[in-house]
Structures are given as C-alpha cells and as structure tokens.
Amino acid sequence: MQLQVTNSPFNQEQVESLNRLLPTLTESQKIWLSGYLSAPHATESSILAGSPVRDAPEAELSPNKVAQITSREVRILFGSDTGNGQALAEEMFQKLEERDFKVSLSSFDDFKPKDLKKVQDLLIVTSTHGEGDPPDNALSFHEFLHSKRAPKLEDVRFSVLSLGDQSYEFFCQTGKDFDKRLEELGGERLYPRIDCDVDFDEPAADWVEGVLGTLHVSQEVDDTVENLGQVDSSLLTTKDPVYSRSNPFKAEVLENLNLNGRGSNKETRHLELSLEGSNLAFEPGDSLGIFPKNDPSLVDKLIEQIGWNPEDSVPINKQGEQRTLRDALLFNFEITRLTKPLLEQAAQLFTNDGLKKLVKPGQEEELKSYIDGRDLLDLVQDFQPQGVSPSEFIQALRKIPARLYSITSSFKANPDEVHLTIGTVRYHAHGRDRKGVCSGECGERVEPGEFLPVYIQHNRNFKFPTDSKTPVIMIGPGTGVAPFRSFLEDREESGMEGKTWLFYGDQHFSTDFLYQIEWQKWLKEGVLSRMDVAFSRDRPEKVYVQHRMLERSKDLFQWLKDGASVYVCGDEKRMANDVHTTLLTIIKQEGNMSHEEAEVYLSEMRQQKRYQRDIY
Template sequence: MKFEVTNSPFSQEQAELLNRLLPTLTEKQKIWLSGFFAHFEDADVSTGDSAGQKQLAAAPPVDSARQDASREVTILFGSETGNAQSLAEDVHQKLKDRGFQTTLSSMDDFKPKNIKKVQDLLIITATHGEGDPPDNARSFYEFLNSRKAPKLEGLRFSVLSLGDQSYEFFCQTGKDFDKRLEELGGERFYARVDCDVDFDEPAAAWIDGILSKLEEDKAVNPANEQKILSIQPQTKSQPKLADYSRTNPFKAEVIENLKLNGRGSNKETRHLELSLEGSNLAFEPGDSLGIFPKNAPGLADSIINQMNWKPEDIVTINKQGETLPLREALISHYEITRLTKPMLTQAAQLFSNERLNELLKPGHEEELRAYLDGRDLLDFVRDFSPKEVPSSEFVHILRKMPPRLYSISSSLKANPDEVHLTMGTVRYKAFGRNRIGVCSGQCAERVEPGDFLPVYIHRNPNFKFPSDPDTPIIMVGPGTGVAPFRSFLQEREETGVKGKTWLFFGDQHFKTDFLYQVEWQKWLKDGVLSKMDVAFSRDSAKKVYVQHRMLEKSRDIYQWLEEGASLYICGDEKNMAKDVHQTLTKILEKEGGLNREEAENYLTDMRHQKRYQRDVY
C-alpha cells in the first residue's frame, strides 16, 4: 500500500518518508510497530483523549485467539540471604524490558493452588542448612511434595539453584523442585543450573539462556509477539544508587578495629568500623556487608612448598585470561581453606593417587564426608601427595574465593558514611594444626586502622524491621547475633521512633562477654529499649541460654505476640535458632492452649505475615 496525501491524514513530506520506510520493514518489525502504536492508543484513552478514542475505535479489533496464545511467565524465589531474590528481580526486570507478561513472588506469598494456572514457571532458590528449603520457600515446597499437588501437564519450567559445594546436599532444594515438577507432568523447557558460592557467571548464563529460549518461542509463534509487544514499551531500568557491588566492591578504609571481650574471655569478638565515604553505598537495619577476604600468607606458602612450586609462577585465574603470580592468586583469589567433593574428583584426574581414587569410589561416602569436614588444601596435598602437577593446571580445580557476609551493626542515619561490624574470630585446632577463620582471622591478625577492605552492601529483604513504629519488637540475638539489633536501635534513637522493644541477649560470661553493655543500658534508660533479658551460660553450674530466659517470660512473650509483635532471631542456626523455635512452640502450647501442630501453624502464619524473621548461619 502506498500513502497518498489525498487518502491519508499525513502531509506530503510525511507520506514520502513513510513510503520510503515501509518497503524496508520486515514482518517482525511491522508487528512490533503495531504493538507500539497500540500502547499509545491505550494511553490516550486512559487520559480521556478524544482523538485517541476515535483512532482506537477505528482500529481493527485484536484477535482474541491471538491474545490467548501468549504465555505469562511466573517467577518464584526461595531466598534466605537475598541472593535468590535479587536474581529473580533481575530476571523479572529483563523480561519486562522485553515486553513479556511476568509475575514475581516469593514462594511464601504465592498461593500454592494457583500453580495449576501457571504457564511458564521460573524457580530461583537457595538451599539452606542440610539440604532444606529457605524459610520463605518451605510451605510451597511442602505443598508441592504432598498429595495435594495437582498434575501440571500444561506447565513449562526451569530452575536456577544456589548452593555451596562444601556442603553435602549441594543445591538440594533446587534439585528437588526440578525433579518434582517433572514428576507432576511439567515440561522442562530449559535445563536446571546449579550454582556454587561464586554464582555470578553461571546465573547470568542461565538468565541469558532463559531469555533466548522465550524469545525464540515468541519468534516461532508471531501470535505471541502481537500481544507481548503491545503490553508496554521498552523502558530503561532505574539507575542504581551506586556503581559498587558484589562484582565491583568498594575499598573501604578501616577506621577502628577493637576487641570487645574483656581480659580472660574464651572468645574474641571484634568491633570494626569502616568508612564508606565517597562510595554512595546505602543500607538499612537488617542488611549485611560482604567482604572479600584474603587467605593467611603462611598457608599459601606451605602449600607452595609442599607442591615444589615457585611463588612467582604466573597462573591464569579466569576465563577472561587474567593472570597473577601463584602466591598472590592463592592468597587473594582462590578458596584454599575448605575442600569439596567436586574439587577432590577433579584432583583425582591430576594426581594419579590410588588412595584418593579409592576414597572417591561408591560405598565410601561416610569416609569421604568425614575427610572433608574441617580439612583444608594443605591437609589434602600432604595426605595425597601427587606426582608432579604444574601449578597452572592445579589452580583450575580450585574455586574462587567467596565473599563473607556479616550483619551490619550500625545505622547509616546515626553514623553517616560509616558501617560497623561485630565479628567473632574463629579459632580451633584440628588434625594437629591450629586453624583460624579466613575473614575473621584476617581482621583479627592482619588488619589495622588505615588498611582497606573490598566490600559491598548485601541487601537482605528477608530480615526487615516493621515500618509501623507502634509494632512491638522482640529480638533474640546471642553473641554476634546481636549485631542487627544494635543497628535497629541506633536507627530508632536517631529518628525518635517510639514503640515497645524487647531484647534477649546471651554469651558466656557477664564480666567479659557482655557486648555493648553500656549502649544497651543507655537505651533502656532512655526508653529506646523497653526490656532486656540476658543469659550468661558459664556463670552458673547449670548452663542458661536465651531460650531458658524466654521460657521464664512465656506469659509476657505470648501477650506481646497476641498484640501483634514481630519476632526476630539472629545467630547460630544448628543450635540456638532451632532451640529458640522449639521454645516458642512450648510457649504457644503453654500460654495459648494450643497443641504442637497448632503452635507450628501459629508460627507459620507469623512468618507469612513477615512477623517471624530469622537471619541465621
């Protein structure tokens, strides 16, 4: 069709331009323009533009059958520390930018029975503890693995799983979802990807693969494209607050590095203050700080000597071809303090060591599990001395040094351009050698004021305090678990917010381990902190922990919960958090007259309401 001035609303110049453009357009480009103009017609109608209404009325109707042909993408995430949620939000935005219909939700906020209505499902989940789903994925996980789960023949899915290869049940939750969705009749339209702690590259590859697959399907079925492209125009993502991130950390100067414990304490807890000046980084109470640490130089030197390598040998450290001297690479780039089964499996191909091959054979799982627990790379190369292996080949079986996350213990409003950490130094003896934590050891022994640490802000959307100042708050944080609560109370003091707050704190000894004692006492006096109960386990013949203090105050705790209090737990998961959870069920049974199942349901409902949140490790 040729545009003429007499048969169109265009000027002579516009008609000539259109007549030159139209013959050059592909069918796909014409469809895109159709959707693009349809969007603006809709916008004109919504603002009451009469001309827009006339144009829309004159336009040919959209074929409803063609509309129904498009598929909506549902993205569900299960996240403990926020990594899975951040990736899910990234996928969601990229799909929106390409015009796809998408729904984003945590698994907790998704109604499980609606899974029957889902067309294309993307699951992004972490694995917690011993192969368990994160707290905000538990209900959906249990539903999907129950008899109530429906058949899902019409569903297509793909799974991105986050985990840590040093744990036995690596990425187990993602594997379970992947298997179960297939069992229920779903079609895996893109293969599952399992990510180790250094998840950036494999996660990006999965996202690119998903986008390519969906775009490919859209191209195969132009009917999809008609609706998809007419939903909304492509928009630019909002600019980020700062350029510094996990992949581009900020070098923060250390302002203070103090030991908090008194003389004679069995523990070493450090208070670090870092400068964020010039970074434009921001955080809220409940967020964490990621630190990229360095290994102890002595450990790297011992490995090099054991393997008869030269510290100045140049090794390639990534796919981009970057290189470092071997010693520097072992100190700053590679994880050398933990062993994983995949690493041992790759080493077996290099070492030609019969004892190692025997350990990795089926039937030796218990022996292998025991060997991996507590040993590092130096133990390994001493125990399974290989024949000559070049350092350039050996480093390829090592994984990249993962960052360490620490709950932030300060308020940005109270301490502009600063971030504080409360860090317990890990020290222990195993297999004839003294050991020390990578990051905590570095900060305890090799970091002084004036030094710099590469850091980034790790947003934790699953540990957020209520915005309503009248919400009562119960906080349980023994030891370094008290860090986020110091941040929260600093913030409340700075903003003048009132509302009931109750802190349960515990440690070993009152005299040497009462972290931030003066601050808690001041906040109690000023009313920022309403109540505080403490438990010092080594000050009495019978050990007393925070859960014992909670049980003693069961009636008051139950009353606070009935008033709508939010409950926060931070600290050790295997012992403290599990014991506190069991204590809460006992309190609900005792004070609320509930049975065990009803008490668990009560806590589950609190979790769904964001009133029961945990930051555990």
C-alpha cells in the first residue's frame, strides 16, 4: 500500500521519501526496522552495534523481532585449496565473535550435511578448482546439496563469497553453484554473492562489510577489513613489522641453481631465499607467494606498439596512487594473460569493429580460441586501440597476481631461509616465443644478491601428520616433489621415525632426478622408508608414477589398511586425475570393492584428512 498524507501521520515530503525507500527494503531489513522502532528503551547505539537488547523486558520489544534476529546463529563454511578461502572465513568468524554473535566455523568436509536444515544464517566462502570444480574439501557437500537428499531451507538466510580466476572459463563456478542451489532450496539471500578475481582484497572486504551490515552490525567496519585474510590486526601494535600478502617481505636471493643436467629438455630452478629479519614461519605443506615482475622487453614492446610515452603517469589503485606507465606495467598489472572481461572492456575502449564482433554473443568458441596462448601485446597488435589514453587502458587491466610455490625446505632445519623448486615455463605460440611470468623471471633475470617480494601462504588443507606412527605415502612427479622434501627434512631435524613412501617421476634418470642425493641419503638413514621412481622417456613405452603404484598395489593397499595418509602434489590436468583413478583401481582390486564402494572409501579418507592434494 502506498503511503499518503491522508492515511498516515507524515507530511508530503516524508511520505514521498518513505514511498521511495520501503519498496527497496529486504524482508530482513523490514524486520530489523520493525524491531528497532518497537524498542523504546533500547539505545540506538546498542541496536546498531548488533548486540542483543538484554535489559528491556520482552513485552517492550513486541513483536520481539530484534531479539529473533540477533539470536540467530551464524554458520560459516569454507572450501579452500590454497588457504585464501579459509583465511577469509576465519576473519569473518573473528569479526562476528567480537560482536557477540553466535557463530561457528568449519570446512565443508567437517560439517555434517544432515545438519544443514538446522542452520539459520549461512555464510559460504569457497574457491573454484580446475575447470569449474569444487575444491577437494567441498566435493561431498557440493554433491549432497545438488542431490535429492538436500533439505528445504525456508528459514535459512545465506550469502556467498566466491574466489576464482577470470582467465578460466568457469570463473567462480562453485560459488555460483552454491548460491543458485541454496536459493532453489528456499533459502533467502541475506546479501548478494560477490565473485572475486585473483586480486580479491577489495571485493572480499566489500562482502564482509555488506554481510556485517545486514546482520545488524555497525556499518563502521574497522580498518583491518582492508587487510582481510592477511594481517592479524592485533599484531600491528608490535614493534616488529608484520609481513603478509599486502605487505610482502623483500627476500634476498642466496642461491639460484639449475637442477637439471646438461641435455635435459627441462629447466628446474632451486632457489634459496633469506628470511632473516622477517619473523615469517612456515610448516611443510605451506607455500611461498612471489609477486613477479613482468618481462621488461615485453613491456617496452607493448608501449612502443601503442605509441605512448613510458614516463606518463597513470593511477595504479582506487586511492589514486600514481606511477609511470612503464613501472605500472612492470610491477602492478597483468599483461601476459587475456580474459573475457578484459576483451569486453577493450571492445568498448578500442572502437575496433573486429574486436566488437569477437566479443558478441554467439562467438564464445572463437573468443576462447583467441584468448588461448595470447597476451596483451597480441591484443593491441591485432586490434590497434584508437584514441585511448594510458589511464583508461590501465583501468581495464587487473592486478598482477602473486605466484604460489610449494616450499621445499624445513623451517626447523633452516629457520632463516626458504627454498623453492620452480620449473621454468617456455613455449612457442602464435609466432612468438613466450615464458612464464615468475618462472621466466627466476630462470633468466634473478641473480644472487637481488631481492624478491614474498609472503607465506599457510595451506591448512595440505598438512602432514605429526604422529610418527601414521604411515605416509607421497606422490609427486617433477616439481611436485617440493613439499615432500620439506616434510622429510622436517622429520630428519625432529628425529621422527615412521613409515614413509615416495613415488617420484620425471623424464630422464640421468638429467632430471631432482634432489637424487638427498633421497638416497634419507633412504639409507631410514627417514624415507621406500621410494619408487618412474622416468617416462628412458624406455620406448612411457612409464609414470601411476604405473609404479599399480605395480605395488598389494603393498600400497596394505598401507592404506594400516592407516596411511596419502599426499599428491603436482600437475592438475593429467597427473592428479590419473593418480586419483589409479587409487580407485587399487582400492577396488585389492579391497574386492565395487567402483561405488571404492569411491566411498576414498571420500572417507579425504574427510578424515588422509587423502590430501596440492595440485596446480
């Protein structure tokens, strides 16, 4: 019903304002406003701060809407591969706890799906894995939610924060799946889903502020939201600086060695970096983030192609900070990968008919084909921009993301150092030789004595057992062996004993056996109990780690029966899937199970944290 002067106690100006406002309110906002207006003895500050009004009699709060809302329990669920999602979920948990909300936090795997119907306010933070798949610790929940067993959720309010990478076709797909399905089951969206690209800080902070506001928390979100998921604000009062993703430590390069022998088809760099004075610590399974620098020759070619002055100033963030165009392209913005959103923005800026045609609906396959293997230089060569200023062009680009590498060393053994194993990426596409941004920098332009901006990325989803009685099976071809070197070095330093088994593979025994001497030493000392290797190019018929696993299927299954934990690290597209399929085959074969029973067995291992993967 429209308010009018004749049917309300308001004047004409108030009626017009209310009639504009009321249709825009959500149901939860209307309930909150009702409770607020019906609580005369509650101070405005107590209600706006989200605290339950404890001193007012219930009758005075009729219909007691405020108490109903603020007493609802908030459940936070996260799905995360690298740890970003978990860190963001933990920040939200902390902020709600500080405001006296009833709140609980867990990964999807640690949450019993049958309890979903008991949830009141549900917050989901999730990444997307591979080509639109849920992360490992969200697989079971995702399957349950999309099954006929999923309950109706009429009394559930929810909101989703989705993490992803726009360079992938199915950007933030898992978050979109959860958001859509929760609505289909009858849930009420308490705040709109936000999809975050690799530079997730600002949109994630917006989501936190919006959710807290909807949950009747003060709109004054404290300054730590700006560093969401990276810096514990309580640490900022200490004398020592806190280094993080938003404030990386400049680590000196101590060593930069090629691990491959002469004649190898590969180049694998072993980097040793100094952490002295950083106060950074890590555990086996954690990663090191490096903020890379774009190839100066590529930057110069790009500027020359467009015809701009490299010394022109351009803004590099929303705060208006300025850098020269050349420095901005070197240090701040991604120029080696194209994404659909970038091409759509470029089509509006460039006034190029060919580009406009490429991004039209119905051209998805052509667009996908064009994006594959091309970079920003290709884009401006193929669709020369006309009348576009450097500042306009820069604002269409996304921030250069940090590259994460599994740490190869033990903090206990080398507390002032961190070691990495980085495969240099080089390839030829569309008439040009190309290279990985960070791996190319480390392979060609980083010398001992120089510095790299780094931070520790704790990966709570790839943690090794602390009980030496737990058998450990490690599967890591190529650079995927990195976290297992860290784990064994850690066990050696701690004097731990226990069964450990490593499956390692690469191309050639003579040139590509990374850290061979160390594995042999640990085998001799008993730190490593067993090792099986597969060198695919040393015989006519290629042999990979999964073939070695099948050859040892009886022993491997016995280890599983004895409670072994399995860890897989390396290439996602082929190796990880092949290893997963092989594990299912071994469980079926040696355990006399059906395919469905083997899948349940492996799923239970994952939920028990006995099957963990760090794949890329």
